[in-house]
Amino acid sequence: VEKDVRLFYENNDPGMRAFGKAVDKPKITEKGYRLPDYARRPTGMTWFTPDNSDFNAANGPQTVSMWVYPTMSAWPMIWTGSAIESMENATADNVQSYDQVMVQYTETFRKRMNQYFYGTGTGSVAFSSTTTTALGSQTINLTTTASTTPGQTKGGMWLWEGETYQGINASTGAVRGTFTVTTAGTSSCTINVLSGTISSGDPIVIQGSYQLAMRGLGWLISDQNRVLQGLDTSVYTDLNNPVVDLAGALLTPAAIENGKALLQTRNNATGAKNDLTAFITPGQYSTIRKQGYNLGYYLREDAGSDTMKGVQGDYTDGDTRFIVDADMDE
Numbered sequence: 022v023e024k025d026v027r028l029f030y031e032n033n034d035p036g037m038r039a040f041g042k043a044v045d046k047p048k049i050t051e052k053g054y055r056l057p058d059y060a061r062r063p064t065g066m067t068w069f070t071p072d073n074s075d076f077n078a079a080n081g082p083q084t085v086s087m088w089v090y091p092t093m094s095a096w097p098m099i100w101t102g103s104a105i106e107s108m109e110n111a112t113a114d115n116v117q118s119y120d121q122v123m124v125q126y127t128e129t130f131r132k133r134m135n136q137y138f139y140g141t142g143t144g145s146v147a148f149s150s151t152t153t154t155a156l157g158s159q160t161i162n163l164t165t166t167a168s169t170t171p172g173q174t175k176g177g178m179w180l181w182e183g184e185t186y187q188g189i190n191a192s193t194g195a196v197r198g199t200f201t202v203t204t205a206g207t208s209s210c211t212i213n214v215l216s217g218t219i220s221s222g223d224p225i226v227i228q229g230s231y232q233l234a235m236r237g238l239g240w241l242i243s244d245q246n247r248v249l250q251g252l253d254t255s256v257y258t259d260l261n262n263p264v265v266d267l268a269g270a271l272l273t274p275a276a277i278e279n280g281k282a283l284l285q286t287r288n289n290a291t292g293a294k295n296d297l298t299a300f301i302t303p304g305q306y307s308t309i310r311k312q313g314y315n316l317g318y319y320l321r322e323d324a325g326s327d328t329m330k331g332v333q334g335d336y337t338d339g340d341t342r343f344i345v346d347a348d349m350d351e
Contacts, residue, residue, distance in 0.1 A: 026121060032128040034135035036300055036346035040238075043298070053090035056250065060085040060257060085257070087250035092235045096130050098122075136179055136348050137234045139300070144234035145172050145224035146179040149188060151209075153198065153219045161200075161219060162209045167269070167351055171239030172224075174351040176208040185228040186212075188219035194231065197223055238300065263287060272305050273312065277338055295340035300349045309336045 047054060061083035067076055108119050136146065148164040163177040172179075180186065182205045188198045198217030202210050224231075240247065244264040246255040254260040263283040265276055281294035301309075310333050336343070 026125075031347075032132040034131045034138075034348075036344055036348060037131070037135045037138045039298075039344045040138065049089070049091050051091065053088050056087040056089065058085055058087060059083070085252060087252055089250050092233065094134075094234075096126060098126060134235075135346070136175075138237045139239055139349055140171050140234060140237040141240040142234050142236040143189075143224055143232055144226040144230040145170075145189075146186070146227065147175065147177055147225040148173055149219050149223045149225060150221050151219065152221045153214055156214045156216070158203070159200075159212055159214050159219075160209055161212050163225070165208055169245075171237070171350055175348075177206045177210045180205060180210050180225065185215075186225050187228050187231070188217070188223035188225055189231050190220070191222070191224055196231070199228065272308050274309065274336075274338065277309075277341065281339070281341070297340075298342045298344060300344045300346060302347055302349045302351055303345055304351060306336065306343060306345050307332075310334075 059082050063080060063082045065077045065079040069075070137144070148170070149161055150164050151160070151162040153159045153161065161177075163175075163180070164173045165176045167174050180202050182202050185199065185201045187196045188200070189195070190197045196217065198214060198219045200212040200214045200219065203213050204211035219225075241249070242262050244261050246253070246261065248254070249260050252260060263280075263286075265279045265283065267276055270276075277297075277299065281297050284297055285291065285294040287293070313333050313336075
């Protein structure tokens with residue numbers, strides 16, 4: 022038996038790893054963590070003449086607090102007695118070690134967290150485009166078209182065989198139906214409906230997890246009014262983000278430059294445009310790189326023959342940092 026157990030799937034989490042390296046990580050307990058902010062400037066400026074030098078009323082700056090708290094998740098494991106005994110005795114036919122099993126669970130957990138990292142905290146891992154009407158074996162189709170709601174482009178890629186999921190009535194938050202995945206797929210899956218029904222448009226979540234996941238980039242970075250860490254962004258509008266909406270058009274260097282210009286305008290600082298970090302899928306990153314293909318050139322007399330320079334390996338845009346992650350929305 023080969024010593025190492027190989028994976029049919031990838032468990033990489035580049036987005037969450039990159040984000041984790043770039044931010045502070047304070048110790049947080051169940052009490053939560055307070056983030057004080059200045060929300061209003063001091064006021065009271067006046068212009069005066071020598072014969073009338075009274076001041077206007079002085080008003081100090083106003084502070085508000087944002088609050089964060091930890092979300093909690095767990096991943097169960099089942100061990101058979103024979104497996105434990107085999108690992109303890111290190112028998113010759115032992116396929117896996119304790120370490121290999123723990124690495125598999127840890128990497129799988131981080132993979133799932135990487136998928137949630139781009140979400141809004143609802144726990145959605147797919148969105149149904151099918152309505153079921155009966156229990157038992159059914160085929161469910163999942164959305165693959167981009168929308169203002171994160172997670173719409175992944176189809177059924179995040180629905181894993183053997184996992185139990187629930188379709189949620191998003192208007193009420195109620196569970197509409199429960200099912201397990203019997204055959205995984207990309208844009209559709211075969212499922213076993215255990216109870217209720219699934220309606221077209223329903224967010225699909227792992228059983229019991231609706232609205233309990235961490236708030237990801239889809240919530241933290243948005244132009245939509247929402248409650249962000251305890252503050253209503255319709256009141257504190259500076260917490261809403263400027264957005265370049267391509268409305269389905271091709272991603273171009275000009276679109277990225279528009280985003281950088283918005284960042285520079287928001288900060289009113291020349292260097293701010295170079296503080297951009299772009300989370301992007303390999304497909305979208307390839308789209309950017311291929312747009313320079315028409316600028317390719319021939320190298321004459323190289324290695325005895327003509328050589329054509331193909332698509333560039335990287336795309337650079339000032340100091341913009343590109344985090345290429347297949348779990349990011351298209």
